[in-house]
Amino acid sequence: MIFQTTLKRSVEIAGIGLHTGCPITMKLRPATSGTGIVFHRIDGPLPVSIEAVSANVVDTRMATVIGRDGVSVSTIEHLMAALSACGIDNLHIDIDGPEVPVMDGSAATFVAQLQQAGIRQLERRRKYLAVRKPVTLVEGDKRVSIIPSRFFRVTFDIDFAHASIGQQHRTIKVSEASFRTEIASARTFGFYREVEYLKANGLARGGSLENAVVIGDEGILNPEGLRFSDEFVRHKILDAVGDFSLAGYPILGHVKAVKSGHDLNHKLVEKLLASPDCWQLVEAAEEEALPAIGIGHRAPIAALALSEA
Incomplete structure (x- = not known):
């Protein structure tokens, strides 16, 4: 790291x-x-x-x-x-x-x-974007914020008026291992009635049960079912990790999202970058970090000694 x-x-x-x-x-x-x-x-x-x-x-x-x-x-x-x-x-x-x-x-x-x-x-x-003060955006019942943290963490809440989804909550400290085992295989999802509308309008032409979880009025249409009971919120976290990577640097901060999506995620990244008093760039100091890591091992971010860039 x-x-x-x-x-x-x-x-x-x-x-x-x-x-x-x-x-x-x-x-x-x-x-x-x-x-x-x-x-x-x-x-x-x-x-x-x-x-x-x-x-x-x-x-x-x-x-x-x-x-x-x-x-x-x-x-x-x-x-x-x-x-x-x-x-x-x-x-x-x-x-x-x-x-x-x-x-x-x-x-x-x-x-x-x-x-x-x-x-x-x-x-x-490597330089990190370390969040120093909270930044928040609210649009109706959607909300996303980022607060200081020694790690990159994402907490997400969703609430869909469908029995197959309902309310779901999950939080994860993002690392290669946690992402691979808990988040990476969570698939994108959509409602059957919306998929048909999108296709009629020239979108989602490549969408199928092979590359999305499709939800019908009575339940999940994919014959194999879900990969996780809360696959929907896990995929929202996956999307957020991708959207926040566009900050241009790995982030040290805790993203807290409620019903957020690509648009609100992007707006928060833009607001954060436009608020230089809320963050600073830091880089890992090798000579201080190595004793805590051990030669040849990658360290969790918390183990790194950070100095101003």
Whole structure:
């Protein structure tokens, strides 16, 4: 956790787009320190590079979409969540279509591919965005806030007027291990009546029971059922991890969300970044952290000695 990272080798991931239904291939390539996560649309006459940061978000209605010069990449949140949880700071992502492949509707495939490729430590130290004062946004019955914490933690509450969902609550201290075992395999979800409406309007063309939990009037339509009894709130946490990674730095703070979604998550990130009195950049001090970690072991964030960047 002291130094920035990238992948040890390139990896290719292919699937269909949730909204276009078109086949899409991505190639994830190692990058140098300070690069960040950069998507490259390579299907046009000239490649267009789009850094995965909040300032480049152009749409949050159906997914988190980043764009530049009229070119965009949609549905980045699941991949971004996997990169964030696995601690990958720098990466080039070549993509030949307008959206990240939906895979099975979760981040599990991305996590598995990242682990198979391996993570390489780079020479530059990692900086963290440490929250110093609370920041809150409220829109009707939706609310999201971030408060100081020594870790990155997400607490989420949802409430749907459907017997298959109802009220669900979960909190997690985000780490590679906790994300992989508790969050990564939670799938995106939607109501059957909404899916049919979206398809009629040219959206969700790639959506199916193979890449989403679909809820009918009488219950879950997927024959295999749910992966967790609270899979819905777990997926909301997955989305939030991806959305908050667009702050541009790993966060030391506790996100508390009630009925939030991509739009409100993005607005809070923007509000946080626009409030420099509420945060500061810090970096891990290697010489102080190593005795607590042990040579060759990655430390939890709490074990790191932090100094002002």
